[in-house]
Amino acid sequence: MTIKKISKDAFGKFVDGLIKQQKVMGPCAKGDRFEFEQLDSSSQLRLDYDVTLRPPNRKYFLPPVETLLTCEVGGGYQSVYDDTEFVLLGIHPYDLAALNQMDQIFSRDNYDTHYMKRRLAATIIACDVVTPSKDVFAASMGTATAEAGFDVLLTDIGDSYLMETGSPKGEKLIEKAQGAVDAAAGDLEKRKNIWKENQGRLSKHKLNCSSSYLPKLLEKAYSHPVWEEKAKTCFSCGSCNQVCPTCYCFNVQDDVSWDFTKGTRQRAWDGCLLDGFTKVAGEHEFRKKREDRFRHRLYRKGKYVPEKLGTKTPACVGCGRCVSACLPDIANPVNIYNRLIDDLGLE
Ligand code: SF4
Ligand code: SF4
Structure with missing residues (x-):
């Protein structure tokens, strides 16, 4: 060095x-x-x-x-x-x-x-x-x-x-x-x-626990009313996904020319807050409700990705972009995690 x-x-x-x-x-x-x-x-x-x-x-x-x-x-x-x-x-x-x-x-x-x-x-x-x-x-x-x-x-x-x-x-x-x-x-x-x-x-919002505690906090928050409350005003616009540096979901699509002689395969950003994100064959959609999609984003940041990678660092790096991008002002992860801490405690 x-x-x-x-x-x-x-x-x-x-x-x-x-x-x-x-x-x-x-x-x-x-x-x-x-x-x-x-x-x-x-x-x-x-x-x-x-x-x-x-x-x-x-x-x-x-x-x-x-x-x-x-x-x-x-x-x-x-x-x-x-x-x-x-x-x-x-x-x-x-x-x-x-x-x-x-x-x-x-x-x-x-x-x-x-x-x-x-x-x-x-x-x-x-x-x-x-x-x-x-x-x-x-x-x-x-x-x-x-x-x-x-x-x-x-x-x-x-x-x-x-x-x-x-x-x-x-x-x-x-x-x-x-x-x-x-x-x-x-x-x-x-x-x-x-x-x-x-x-x-770099602390315009303050999380009231160590970020490594988030997986444990979320373990007991799956049925908490906050998901439904917040999702009531969610537009499902996906802006919070699009601006986030840790969101990486994409959709893959094949396009063929009109005469079927050539084609391309492309991938494009997708977002878990968007309606239809989880739609699969047979018109099945396993996160159709807005509150389920809203909850998924916060679980992914605080629990799923850190557990997948075996790290204590959450998949929210605190850039604040989603806070500024969300028109109804419901996307701030800190506000939601702090609300859960208030209601569920730290142990
Ligand atoms: S939480 Fe906000 S930014 Fe995200 S989809 Fe809902 S309204 Fe859009
Ligand atoms: S504050 Fe966290 S969740 Fe929001 S855009 Fe930045 S990294 Fe993503």
């Missing part, structure tokens, strides 16, 4: 150099919001962003629509892969935690070649949060800062950035950073203070 310090001016030149060599995706302003886009120049980069509209991990590794294969009569089928090398620059620690969780999901039981080829072609430069968003609660989910899972971690310490490497890929990358010098003890102290402050600043 190497920790270097680089002035902001030199960092801009380093990014411009990277842009000449490969695609670099980073947070850019979109009106008064932010979104990850391909950079043409370091001047577009906004590392002071609060939160992006869409989570970068899903946008780049599990795109909204993707062609998996094409086929043709007499020509068989061809899998379609994208393994273009690129740098994902400026991902916040909570989205990094979601990315690392998704890596496990897509590489474990059913190795997903489409996802993994893109993932292995990427270099991840994470970035500590400078401006907390209005709904972020990463501190409650243990994702306000990052200790691993990046190739390089950037921290803004005022007039410079600290760059910590987390992999051989990261080591190789920062060799290109002209003007970077070894970080001094005082620089590391500044970074330590930023990490400490971010535990307080």
